[in-house]
Amino acid sequence: MQEIINSQKEFFITNATRSISFRISILKDLKRVLQQNEKVLSDAIYLDFNKSEFETFLTEFGFLYIEIDEAIKKIKKWSAKKSVSSSLINFPSKNYIVPEPLGVTLVISAWNYPYQLALAPAIASIAAGNTVVIKPSEVAIHSSKALRKVISENFNSDHLAVVEGGIEETSELIHSKFDKIFFTGSTQVGKIVYQAAAENLIPVTLELGGKSPAILTEDCHLKRSIQRLVWGKFLNAGQTCVAPDYVLVHQSLKNEFLKGIKEEIIFRKYAVENQNFTKIVSVKHTQRLASLLENQEIVFGGNYHIENRDFEPTLIVNPTWDSAIMQEEIFGPILPVLFYDDFNAALQLIKTKEKPLAAYLFTENSKYKSQFLSELSFGGGCINEVIMHLVNGNFGFGGVGASGIGAYHGYEGFKTFSHFKSILEKPTFFEIHLRYSQYSNRKLKWIKKILNWSKYF
Incomplete structure (x- = not known):
């Protein structure tokens, strides 16, 4: 597991995942791989749940195809630099927000929808430009093994990998230094994940449950x-x-x-x-x-x-x-x-x-x-x-209070796996010297006036 994490860290710093064309290519590959392996994956989920092909497509593949298509269609827009209004205090200047990937991310999924809950967050993370380690639930064992086989045979583990195991493996993962942890499961286990992530100040999204x-x-x-x-x-x-x-x-x-x-x-x-x-x-x-x-x-x-x-x-x-x-x-x-x-x-x-x-x-x-x-x-x-x-896909999906922290699906998923840098860009041909030393009462009066005027802009 540590080898996979380290290789993903090395791959991420090459900046390959930041390329929009790379992200789109991987998402297209993922959809193609899923479509080609629907039978294999469906057979595995049947062993775990006796779930029909109809219900598996409805609740697993169909949902994932919608998520992938949405990301491919809108990833350029989501990733674009976004201008925001300036302020009188910073006149003249340009102000904008730059989305950037977080890095190496961990997705811990639940057993009840073993493909959807593993891959939907992974799709969002890939769209945002990250690498992904998926830890599926060991409870749906046949689905877990099938997912690992399909992913490992079609994707490089330095970008997308599936790690199987139980409590011991999950514990090692959540105490590792990821840049983001996304967990779907019970509130009880969610608290354990949250506490472990806090040791390394890792941001966490928790998709939990409750009595709806x-x-x-x-x-x-x-x-x-x-x-x-x-x-x-x-x-x-x-x-x-x-x-x-x-x-x-x-x-x-x-x-x-x-x-x-x-x-x-x-x-x-x-x-x-x-x-x-x-x-x-x-x-x-x-x-x-x-x-x-x-x-x-x-x-x-x-x-x-x-x-x-x-x-x-x-x-x-x-x-x-x-x-x-x-x-x-x-x-x-x-x-x-x-x-x-x-x-x-x-x-x-x-x-x-x-x-x-x-x-x-x-x-x-x-x-x-x-x-x-x-x-x-x-x-x-x-x-x-x-x-x-x-x-x-226009809705974010997530809980509140004991039912979860954070959201995903569509653009909300992209935001969950991104950092948004705030950038102020100023020209050098002009300068207002009020903020510089030496200080004076006259300067202070002008600063107070500007602050008062700024509310009208």
Whole structure:
């Protein structure tokens, strides 16, 4: 690992990665390599999750191709010198900002979307002109091995490399002197990464999680709300960081909602054998999900097979807030349903919890929309939709508070992996001597006048 890091440091100082044409070339190569190896990578992810080719393309390759195309199209604009206004104090002068790459970057990715979460930050880092070391999660072991094989066979490790391993290897990496660390995973591990990076004053982006709520108001389009809610919750068997973690439903919709959501789940025929439902990533994670059902009121589903890693879509109602299922992120196909009478009280309840990575509101009421946007703090979200805000490259994606630090996707990803130098350029044909010694009361009066005038410019 240290050899790879050192070779990337040496390669970076050659300035090769600063070339826009080089960055575009690498991104084009990456898209070509992914397209050529879709079958190999899909087969690996099937071994980890039993995920269908359709869902793998939808949630992995399709997303990455959008990110690559966006970067290739806009990289020249993103990297260009940007002029900013001058000030009277610095008259005459030119003022501009110059984006520059940070250097050697580390991307530590999560297991739930093993290609997307490894390569989307890497795409942003490459677009910004950096070198990249990717550390995929060892939990999705087949996907990790396939990604390393594909990358190592098609790219020079002094620019783009994949390092496999577990806790020991990750620990060594986060204590190494990178110029940037990008981490996707749990809040608990994110704190460890953050502390390790602080030892070397390494800037860190943390993409974490949390309990993302969904709210259905009494006037929502119930059928459409249920349809979208079920899709977002059970995509990848709920193993999605921005999946609705629990839903708050207005009391007046209780019976109709429960009837409708059960019918929607049955209609979609979620099952591994139908190629539309994935397995839980490991036996350990399946056991954890099973434990969350203890002492809960299950109104639909609830069946699982730990050794096979199968867990069917499950609904529970009215869990207590001090139960494990409401204390930790579920990250599986279990949806707690709670009911409320007053929208303000529902918002207040959410505000007493940690700030979530996402939040969703289903309503036709403009007042509710306004309150939702102005009162709740969350990373990003949707109104009358779930999850789909991720696919808009014009949005940055990231958390707030306990759900993360920093953002990426599109231009936000480029900014995350860049430093923006502020440059003041002055001509030499003219000089105002007020700032120079010897000081005097007359000079001080003129300086005060100029400072006062500057507010009008």
